Amino acid sequence: MSLSLQNLTKRAVPVGIEKATKKINRFDGLSEEEVKKNTLKDILEVDLDLVFVGINPSLMAAHTGRYYAGPGNHFYKLLFESKLIPKAVTYEEDYKLLQYKIGLTNIVARATRSSADLSKSEIRKGAILVQEKLKHFRPKIAIFNGKCIYEEFVDKFDKSSFCFGLQPNRVGDTALWVVPSSSARCANFPRMQDKLHFYTSLKKYLAFLKGEIDEVNLNEFHFEGTCKQAVARTSIMWRRKVKQIENNETEKDSGISMSQSDYSQELSEDNYAQTLNNKPKQQNSLRRTKRQSRKAIKQSTAIALRSSKDKSQNIDFINLIKERLNNKNRNTSKCEKNDCN
Numbered sequence: 001m002s003l004s005l006q007n008l009t010k011r012a013v014p015v016g017i018e019k020a021t022k023k024i025n026r027f028d029g030l031s032e033e034e035v036k037k038n039t040l041k042d043i044l045e046v047d048l049d050l051v052f053v054g055i056n057p058s059l060m061a062a063h064t065g066r067y068y069a070g071p072g073n074h075f076y077k078l079l080f081e082s083k084l085i086p087k088a089v090t091y092e093e094d095y096k097l098l099q100y101k102i103g104l105t106n107i108v109a110r111a112t113r114s115s116a117d118l119s120k121s122e123i124r125k126g127a128i129l130v131q132e133k134l135k136h137f138r139p140k141i142a143i144f145n146g147k148c149i150y151e152e153f154v155d156k157f158d159k160s161s162f163c164f165g166l167q168p169n170r171v172g173d174t175a176l177w178v179v180p181s182s183s184a185r186c187a188n189f190p191r192m193q194d195k196l197h198f199y200t201s202l203k204k205y206l207a208f209l210k211g212e213i214d215e216v217n218l219n220e221f222h223f224e225g226t227c228k229q230a231v232a233r234t235s236i237m238w239r240r241k242v243k244q245i246e247n248n249e250t251e252k253d254s255g256i257s258m259s260q261s262d263y264s265q266e267l268s269e270d271n272y273a274q275t276l277n278n279k280p281k282q283q284n285s286l287r288r289t290k291r292q293s294r295k296a297i298k299q300s301t302a303i304a305l306r307s308s309k310d311k312s313q314n315i316d317f318i319n320l321i322k323e324r325l326n327n328k329n330r331n332t333s334k335c336e337k338n339d340c341n
Contacts, residue, residue, distance in 0.1 A: 027063045038062040042105045049101035051139040055115045055149045062111035066091040067104045072184030074192040082199035123152045134171045142174050146181035166221040
């Protein structure tokens with residue numbers, strides 16, 4: 001009996017048996033429905049300096065019971081880099097922010113996978129509750145962690161005139177401030193460096209409200225919706241900088257003073273940051289001249305290489321002709337000798 005492909009049949013998979021898929025255990029064995037039942041308590045006190053307002057807890061925040069617990073969230077890094085807090089804090093230590101006069105709350109207490117899962121009625125009720133909280137606790141500044149949160153908080157929102165930073169509205173004596181979302185998924189400001197100047201300006205405005213600064217220009221606290229400004233001394237390796245600061249503190253405690261070179265280096269970094277912020281046109285012109293010089297160098301080297309190649313080719317051609325002429329002369333001389341003989 002001859003075998004053929006037509007007689008072959010695919011083996012049927014038994015009913016009730018499914019392929020084993022690898023499940024990612026994000027919440028220690030809990031399902032999303034179980035995690036969504038968890039809520040976050042407000043971290044608030046009377047007469048705080050700052051209160052950060054979020055939209056609602058993420059699933060990771062609800063699971064850990066801590067604010068801004070997402071792995072890519074820049075919130076605590078921004079607080080430390082802007083010097084709003086003197087020491088680095090992680091999401092596991094969010095309660096320590098009260099030591100630095102900083103509070104945390106959300107518009108909606110219910111945890112969801114995304115803020116798009118919230119209903120408009122929930123957000124409106126939550127916005128009213130947040131207004132009551134701000135009137136009761138009386139912080140100096142309320143910061144909305146995201147433009148969309150402020151849109152829901154304000155009754156009439158004008159997108160054409162919106163600017164990040166200080167807002168014209170107030171809740172009692174509390175000033176309102178808007179920063180981009182601290183999440184890494186923020187499209188216009190994906191990196192921590194892109195958001196830092198909003199927090200450094202916030203620190204300056206807070207110092208003005210406290211009376212530490214006499215005069216400020218309020219226009220410098222208004223930022224366009226897609227602006228990305230250069231920031232002085234922004235740390236890329238954040239943890240490394242934390243260790244460096246801790247080492248400096250231990251050296252100061254032990255009696256070791258800062259050297260003159262370190263001090264001059266800090267001054268030079270600050271001056272460099274000022275030139276970045278104040279003279280962008282000059283920097284662009286320098287970049288343009290560098291590009292032009294690089295192009296000129298490339299063109300000159302290319303021309304030199306071509307000329308050298310042409311010369312070498314000409315020399316080889318001349319040598320080849322000379323060899324052929326010499327060979328012809330030799331052959332003719334041999335023929336003449338043979339004829340003579």
